[in-house]
Amino acid sequence: MPPDREQATIPAHGDGRYMRVGLFGGSFNPVHDGHIQLARRALRQLGLDQVWFLVSPGNPLKPVAGMAPMAERLAGVRARIHSVRQRRLVATDIEARLGTRYTFDTLRRLKRLFPHVRFVWLMGADGLAQMGRWRRWQDIVSMVPFAVLPRPGYNPAALHGRVARRLACWRLPARAARLLPMCAPPAWVFLPAPQNAISATQIRASRAACGHERE
Numbered sequence: 235m236p237p238d239r240e241q242a243t244i245p246a247h248g249d250g251r252y253m254r255v256g257l258f259g260g261s262f263n264p265v266h267d268g269h270i271q272l273a274r275r276a277l278r279q280l281g282l283d284q285v286w287f288l289v290s291p292g293n294p295l296k297p298v299a300g301m302a303p304m305a306e307r308l309a310g311v312r313a314r315i316h317s318v319r320q321r322r323l324v325a326t327d328i329e330a331r332l333g334t335r336y337t338f339d340t341l342r343r344l345k346r347l348f349p350h351v352r353f354v355w356l357m358g359a360d361g362l363a364q365m366g367r368w369r370r371w372q373d374i375v376s377m378v379p380f381a382v383l384p385r386p387g388y389n390p391a392a393l394h395g396r397v398a399r400r401l402a403c404w405r406l407p408a409r410a411a412r413l414l415p416m417c418a419p420p421a422w423v424f425l426p427a428p429q430n431a432i433s434a435t436q437i438r439a440s441r442a443a444c445g446h447e448r449e
């Protein structure tokens with residue numbers, strides 16, 4: 235079920251507290267266990283009400299070749315979420331519907347559409363390591379707090395990279411992670427979590443080696 239404007243702007247709790255939503259952007263070409271583990275961990279550690287899997291119409295830094303159609307990637311995420319029976323994970327093609335591809339544009343639109351939702355951007359360590367190349371990354375980190383989860387092979391590059399160094403004084407200790415959704419940006423946290431070396435690249439390569447492009 236795609237995020238619904240009314241649903242997300244109604245306070246989620248009797249105490250008048252507004253929804254806290256993790257935005258988990260990705261190509262999901264295809265979705266895998268590493269994605270589900272990251273989303274579940276973020277739900278729990280950050281005290282989120284939902285995580286929205288924003289299935290990207292096309293990562294501006296990735297080649298179009300080899301990218302499965304949007305509908306197929308979205309269906310894959312929906313099926314995987316269904317199989318783990320986690321109602322608080324939501325797959326959406328909202329970027330395609332809004333016509334946005336850059337994260338800055340997506341966040342600007344979502345913040346306008348859902349003014350009372352507390353959004354947190356979620357990503358693996360490779361995302362933080364690369365974020366200095368994203369369009370208007372300095373504006374992005376001023377729009378929403380973000381949480382980074384570890385990924386084998388990328389953690390030193392993420393934690394010692396340009397973005398992490400520039401934002402060092404806005405980093406929360408992991409023990410304060412539940413405060414992150416309520417923090418005014420810039421604010422970020424690196425969440426300790428079990429790591430999984432799985433990648434979509436690896437899955438595509440093994441499928442190709444088995445002689446079938448896609449399941």
Ligand SMILES: Nc1ncnc2c1ncn2[C@@H]1O[C@H](COP(=O)(O)OP(=O)(O)OP(=O)(O)O)[C@@H](O)[C@H]1O
Pocket residue numbers: 259260261262263268269272356357358359360361383384385386430431432433434435436
């Ligand atoms: N194994 C993993 N551990 C932690 N984070 C991950 C993992 N795999 C993907 N992510 C995160 O999930 C988000 C979406 O990733 P994406 O869909 O590009 O998967 P991927 O496995 O990195 O794909 P590809 O190999 O095609 O680049 C990104 O924020 C990425 O950092």
Ligand SMILES: O=C(O)c1ccc[n+]([C@@H]2O[C@H](COP(=O)([O-])O)[C@@H](O)[C@H]2O)c1
Pocket residue numbers: 258259260261262288290292293294295296335336337338361367368369
């Ligand atoms: O806005 C950008 O410049 C930008 C550049 C690269 C990646 N992103 C976003 O980062 C998220 C992760 O992308 P991916 O392909 O690594 O899964 C996804 O939401 C992309 O739209 C965004």
